[in-house]
Amino acid sequence: MIQNSINDHFQRSKALLGEEFIDKLHNSRAMIFGIGGVGSYALEAVARADVGNIIIVDNDVVAPSNINRQLIALSSNIGESKVDVALRRVKDINPDADVKAIKAFYLPDSPVEIPDNVNIVLDCIDTVSAKLHIMETCAKKNIALISCMGMGNRYNPQLIKIGKLNKTSGDPLCKVLRRETKKRGISNITVVYSTEEAAKPGLIVDGKPSPASLPYVPSVGGLYMAYMACEALGGRQDILNFIPKKEGAL
Template identity: 35%
Template structure:
């Protein structure tokens, strides 16, 4: 279904559009599930019962960038039937090296809307909603209400927002897979998937564990229920480029003024590579698909 972008929250602005409520359970006379041929190869791995669970599942993806756009790709191509894509940003030319929606024609357009349309092009039967909003404490009730989703994908790169989202998922007992630091890496074979408490050699994951415990009271020394996608590769520091000298350092060229999270708000701009960020996203999608298909 098609939706209009939702406005940002502010003290004087109305609340963002809330994703539509789950549909009522089908009547006993409803037609039995029939797998589309477009998912034939996945079906031969998971079987009809698994594919039926995927088609009925509701998944929300927070952050549709270098990791999140590929997570969405993996989910829609695996037959997830209901997707909500939450991202406040428009495509920037610097996204071209690693984000699925970033093309010459896509620059300046909503990331969430572009990925939603891509989902419809892949599977015309998918129910997908684009929500142009930045997740934060003030928008949490609208964007992640209790009981609406079967799984959460966290591909947010803002630490404060990420901490709040993960704490909310833990509090509500909602399954979540969370991307740790994908930037500054070149080796996709160094990616690992573990409970957050078991992450090693990732400074970002270490910070998330420490801050979740200190700020939100989440016991991260034991099993958390947060599945983390992370890398054991040593993070590489960013390299200065020639055109930085002409602008007295890094120059942000984002197409919009995002008051919540901009390049200028960051202490440094890390390098990133598509073969790493995409692998992070696909690993996240794999966690969701395997868990839902097996009813675990």
């Protein structure tokens, strides 16, 4: 039986997963791109799982329209930088965590550096060109990657799946990325995606079509990403076919 202090933040996790598993998480480094509807929940879960080193990247500020689905968004912090809000939240959850906040949009012509010592990247952004560049970078550096596909315009969280990009169906974003990664010779990419056909709600923001979203779809996608990240970082053998080991190729 595991003996833990009542003040141990992670005693309930250790009781289920064991000290060795939690130690691996504590000594791991994760990098999360995008702290929105998906990324805010992924960040919350990896922080509460005791992933000890986290880099968060986002250049947006909290807006009123974020409140329906983004964990960090509150009426009290509208207008604040998302990464600043997220950093404070993670440090409040786990004061021992080493958290770095980067205020930036990831774009191919001005990419945020992915350090070589990062163990896993969680891609929670929307831009196709940026997602492809992250995939290419992780492949070149042999860094494990989980990429989230489209979660907007969908109702049913039960239709969210975890799998390989080349085996996906039902998501237009997956179709584009399958084609583009094949051109680039990138394979074995783990994704979180929905098999639900996207609705067309006709939401217009600033004169442009914008995806609608609900609180319980992107959140589940983010938690799935955190689950896969922690299972990989902890070295669970039953899921290593989903995410390559550090020394393996994507």
